[in-house]
Amino acid sequence: MQVHHLCQAMSEIAPLRLAEDWDNVGLLLGHRSAPAARVMTCLTVTSAVVSEAEDENVDLIIAHHPLPFKPMGKINTDSAAGELVWRLCRAGTALYSAHTAYDSAVGGINDQWCEALGLSGGKPLIPQTTSHPIEARTVKEGGTGEETAAIGAGRFGDLPEARPASEILAAAAEFSGATRPRMVGDPHRPIRRIGVACGSGGSFVGAARRVGCDLLLTGEATFHTCLEAENTSLSLALVGHYASERFAMESLARRLQTLPDSLKPKARMANEAGLEVWASRREHDVIAVDPVSQNP
Incomplete structure (x- = not known):
């Protein structure tokens, strides 16, 4: 399985022509011919999500929210977004986002x-x-x-x-x-x-x-x-923003676990090692419900 197989699967689930003009969608980071046997979905690329990708040897992250969302003049660790992109590059993890295309599909x-x-x-x-x-x-x-x-x-x-x-x-x-x-x-x-x-x-x-x-x-x-x-x-x-969209990352992972019928002949030879897709297990809503009562 290669990155471009998953990109094509996503283009059938959420055609990129449906994205808003201001959005940043598609393959945002990585090589289309790179292996993609381990795929993880998430709502937002956070430090916890990247750590999970590093620990689990994730080949491709399919995130709902794009990273970067706005153009970046520099990619370095001086900014939060820059550090996340740098870590993904260092780990060899590709990144794809459908965002508003998946909202509207x-x-x-x-x-x-x-x-x-x-x-x-x-x-x-x-x-x-x-x-x-x-x-x-x-x-x-x-x-x-x-x-x-x-x-x-x-x-x-x-x-x-x-x-x-x-x-x-x-x-x-x-x-x-x-x-x-x-x-x-x-x-x-x-x-x-x-x-x-x-x-x-x-x-x-x-x-x-x-x-x-x-x-x-x-x-x-x-x-x-x-x-x-x-x-x-x-x-x-x-x-809540997180709750209104996060559930769909679970259903997307289940949907991607089985490639669309139209892709099976093309991916058969590349899929000998199998494909594993899951929704991030470490992602969480950063807005706490009641942080005071949760203190020990």
Whole structure:
């Protein structure tokens, strides 16, 4: 197995054409022909993640958040990002990121949220503007069916019947493992149409209102965005940036463990040694729930 086989697999799961113009996606570090038998997914490349990669002889990290995110004029250990890149180079570990392409892809993070919440008729909050509607195949984990759907940023869909906002927040927290979910708006308000924007989704407030959402679920939003939502009667469910996306790194690892059918003939000779994919076991949410009570 080589790095380019995994890059091609990721391009089928999350086509890079779906990424936002400002994003930094694709193979960010490494040689495409390098071996890639040991692959690790993670949300963010941190010191703990790099240490795990060093200890476990990881060939390729597939991170959701790109490193670097912004252009780097120098790569040295004077900056946190520079030190991480330097350590990866020294270890010979390649790095790939799909970021907003995986957010927006059919079967990507926002689609997984829609499925978890039981939403029907999922559509993009902000459709990708092209001369022709973009369609992509959906292959659910463990499933065999296929369907097509328009592509774009965020998602919205409807519940079978209205539920209190507090129940939506509780269900979202249980699914994502969020330890400190928060809400803007009346917790007893009946919710039928829900918008979803993983990560920092405050910029989707206007789009959610335009399509008639009662509630927008996201990771985090600024104080003034929360005020805007409250003033326009849009409820917000905030599960935390980490919780809103980290679960999808687990499902991505499971999906990559079995290469897409279209890649199997090409990778058969390179896959004699096997492929091992796992989500980082050391990654954690850096925002502590209650650091005072956790002190000995």
